[in-house]
Amino acid sequence: MLWYTAGFRVRLALGGALMLASTALALAQPLIAQRVLDRLARDQPVSGLLLALAGAVVLGTAIGAVGYFLVETVGESVVRTVRRRLVTRILRLRVSATEEIGPADLISRLVADTTLLRQVTTQAMVASVTAVLALLGSLVLMGLIDHVLLAVTLTAVVTMSVSVRWAAARIGQATGRAQEAVAHLAVLLDRDLGAFRTVKAAGAEAHEIGLLTDAADAAWRRGLRVARWQATSGASANFLMQTSFLAVLGVGGARVASGQLRLADLIAYLLYMLFLTQPVTTLVSAWGQLKAGGAAVDRLQSVLGLAVEPASLSAPRPRPAGTRTADARPAPAPWAEVGGTRVGGTGVGGTGAGGTGAGGIEVGGPGILAAGPEAAIAAPASSSRRRTSEGDDLSPNGTNGVNGTLEAVRRGVGGSNPAPAGTCATVQFQHVVFSYRPGLPFAHQGVTFTVPAGGMTAVVGPSGAGKSSLFALLERFYEVDAGRVLVDGRDVRDWPLADLRRSIGYVEQEAPVLAGTLRENLTLGLSGVTDEQLWKTVALARLDDLVQTLPGGLDGWVGHRGGTLSGGQRQRVAIGRALLRRPRLLLLDEATSALDAVNEAALRDVLTTAAESTTVMVVAHRLSTVRDARQIVVLEAGQVRAVGTHSELLHADPVYRTLAANQLLVPDA
Numbered sequence: 001m002l003w004y005t006a007g008f009r010v011r012l013a014l015g016g017a018l019m020l021a022s023t024a025l026a027l028a029q030p031l032i033a034q035r036v037l038d039r040l041a042r043d044q045p046v047s048g049l050l051l052a053l054a055g056a057v058v059l060g061t062a063i064g065a066v067g068y069f070l071v072e073t074v075g076e077s078v079v080r081t082v083r084r085r086l087v088t089r090i091l092r093l094r095v096s097a098t099e100e101i102g103p104a105d106l107i108s109r110l111v112a113d114t115t116l117l118r119q120v121t122t123q124a125m126v127a128s129v130t131a132v133l134a135l136l137g138s139l140v141l142m143g144l145i146d147h148v149l150l151a152v153t154l155t156a157v158v159t160m161s162v163s164v165r166w167a168a169a170r171i172g173q174a175t176g177r178a179q180e181a182v183a184h185l186a187v188l189l190d191r192d193l194g195a196f197r198t199v200k201a202a203g204a205e206a207h208e209i210g211l212l213t214d215a216a217d218a219a220w221r222r223g224l225r226v227a228r229w230q231a232t233s234g235a236s237a238n239f240l241m242q243t244s245f246l247a248v249l250g251v252g253g254a255r256v257a258s259g260q261l262r263l264a265d266l267i268a269y270l271l272y273m274l275f276l277t278q279p280v281t282t283l284v285s286a287w288g289q290l291k292a293g294g295a296a297v298d299r300l301q302s303v304l305g306l307a308v309e310p311a312s313l314s315a316p317r318p319r320p321a322g323t324r325t326a327d328a329r330p331a332p333a334p335w336a337e338v339g340g341t342r343v344g345g346t347g348v349g350g351t352g353a354g355g356t357g358a359g360g361i362e363v364g365g366p367g368i369l370a371a372g373p374e375a376a377i378a379a380p381a382s383s384s385r386r387r388t389s390e391g392d393d394l395s396p397n398g399t400n401g402v403n404g405t406l407e408a409v410r411r412g413v414g415g416s417n418p419a420p421a422g423t424c425a426t427v428q429f430q431h432v433v434f435s436y437r438p439g440l441p442f443a444h445q446g447v448t449f450t451v452p453a454g455g456m457t458a459v460v461g462p463s464g465a466g467k468s469s470l471f472a473l474l475e476r477f478y479e480v481d482a483g484r485v486l487v488d489g490r491d492v493r494d495w496p497l498a499d500l501r502r503s504i505g506y507v508e509q510e511a512p513v514l515a516g517t518l519r520e521n522l523t524l525g526l527s528g529v530t531d532e533q534l535w536k537t538v539a540l541a542r543l544d545d546l547v548q549t550l551p552g553g554l555d556g557w558v559g560h561r562g563g564t565l566s567g568g569q570r571q572r573v574a575i576g577r578a579l580l581r582r583p584r585l586l587l588l589d590e591a592t593s594a595l596d597a598v599n600e601a602a603l604r605d606v607l608t609t610a611a612e613s614t615t616v617m618v619v620a621h622r623l624s625t626v627r628d629a630r631q632i633v634v635l636e637a638g639q640v641r642a643v644g645t646h647s648e649l650l651h652a653d654p655v656y657r658t659l660a661a662n663q664l665l666v667p668d669a
């Protein structure tokens with residue numbers, strides 16, 4: 001636990017020292033009082049001693065307050081440090097790790113457990129150190145007054161520490177369970193709020209309220225258990241203190257009566273005993289807090305122990321011998337290989353190396369994309385030389401070379417978007433075997449196909465066939481169990497993760513929109529995007545109507561998870577966001593499912609034009625969206641059934657034909 005205070009130890013030690021000094025001044029008070037009594041008995045002046053007593057009280061209080069403040073500031077700093085570490089960690093978690101500990105539980109740990117930690121790392125630690133010192137100091141001074149009475153007191157202190165220790169262990173266990181119960185309540189509430197309309201529409205409020213109140217009751221019961229052990233611990237300490245006080249009074253009185261002890265000494269001793277009550281109480285509660293904090297630390301450590309993505313690792317995966325060493329350079333750029341020899345045949349279902357790659361796509365006259373943001377997807381000037389809107393030569397063999405590319409890209413959409421316009425990635429799945437977790441059925445069982453550079457490749461197939469999982473592997477949310485996924489002929493595991501993802505525009509199935517403004521949603525992860533670029537993207541993604549009707553326009557609030565938008569609008573926002581990144585590979589997971597017929601047709605045009613300068617992969621249920629795709633991959637039960645064009649597949653593959661027939665896309669259907 002001490003680890004958490006690293007960086008604040010000087011302040012913590014200073015605060016602790018001041019609190020200790022305050023305790024020492026408090027310890028001196030009975031001694032001064034004893035002298036006052038002695039002098040009064042001898043009829044001597046006591047004004048100086050009274051002044052010292054008053055000084056000890058005032059100074060002790062002031063020093064104690066400053067010390068307390070310092071320790072509190074350390075507490076706040078510890079919480080801040082831990083929360084910063086936690087949020088950094090949480091955002092870098094692997095997707096699979098968030099399936100282990102759900103979002104609400106993570107939030108509960110960030111909020112509730114760090115607050116518990118605060119008490120432990122500062123107040124409880126300092127309080128126990130000062131209380132132990134005060135206790136020892138008092139016992140030494142009490143021993144100097146009378147060792148027989150000390151023996152009586154020590155018997156009580158030892159018995160007390162045994163019972164408190166026993167209770168503290170139970171406080172720790174009970175606190176851990178209470179924190180879990182609170183987190184469970186948060187998880188249940190998150191479940192309901194995440195599907196609020198569904199819960200209402202299903203008339204499930206009463207049922208869900210029942211679950212939530214049960215969870216609240218469970219948290220209450222576990223909280224009571226903590227309180228019970230705390231009360232037991234405090235009561236046993238009090239009982240033993242009072243018993244020992246009475247025993248000291250009895251034994252001390254007898255010793256005074258027999259002349260073995262002066263009355264002033266007995267009074268001073270009893271004052272020390274009274275003084276002792278405070279450090280003992282502090283120690284008892286600090287002990288409980290330390291144990292409770294231990295439970296919080298365990299829960300925090302388990303988050304810090306979850307698997308994070310390799311993006312946070314600076315060292316790339318070792319490359320197999322004989323492969324290119326592009327990623328041995330510091331922070332290699334994803335486009336560094338653009339224009340070089342690419343892997344990816346252009347034939348249907350081909351898997352071989354060769355082809356013209358990114359530079360092989362010629363784009364015709366200015367279509368929607370030419371009118372759209374250069375920022376989004378701009379056509380390459382020629383197959384071998386590419387220019388930015390400023391006219392910089394981006395050819396790898398040009399005068400600017402890779403550095404020129406870098407510079408040109410920095411001047412493009414957002415300084416953080418490195419993808420040069422008009423380059424297309426190739427994708428290969430080679431014998432991919434993949435299961436989400438050990439023990440689960442395989443989502444892919446030897447998937448092999450190639451997506452050539454440029455053009456639209458559609459993936460279709462029955463529900464659960466493994467279509468969306470292809471994108472999860474491409475984005476490297478999960479790792480394959482066997483086989484390889486290649487982008488531009490390079491295993492995705494060999495790509496610096498940030499570069500890989502910067503090259504991909506991903507519109508996921510549920511097309512999520514974050515709470516915030518429309519602008520924030522479109523520019524997520526980008527910086528320096530101009531209004532002009534945004535407006536072009538708005539036009540490209542058919543968001544004009546939304547911007548006009550949304551109060552505040554581009555800076556209008558879209559609500560929690562985009563709740564104020566329609567399903568189609570949410571999807572178009574996600575498409576706009578993906579296009580604004582000028583991806584070299586655009587992944588659309590059923591991107592048109594929530595669009596009306598007019599918008600679907602418009603978007604189909606956009607995608608078709610986009611596919612002229614970017615590789616587009618679409619997972620689609622509506623075959624009408626993708627019937628003109630360059631190739632269509634039919635997936636079933638985690639395996640590729642067939643690859644071909646719409647008309648080829650109509651004849652060659654019964655599953656595809658059935659899908660098409662169901663959607664009235666077969667001429668004679």
Ligand SMILES: Nc1ncnc2c1ncn2[C@@H]1O[C@H](COP(=O)(O)OP(=O)(O)OP(=O)(O)O)[C@@H](O)[C@H]1O
Pocket residue numbers: 436437440442443461462463464465466467468469470
């Ligand atoms: N996060 C996950 N954890 C465990 N299994 C999963 C997960 N996501 C998907 N699966 C399983 O993997 C298999 C493939 O799922 P996937 O989402 O790729 O199918 P799909 O073809 O996209 O289906 P649909 O068309 O219904 O979206 C399914 O059996 C599914 O149950």
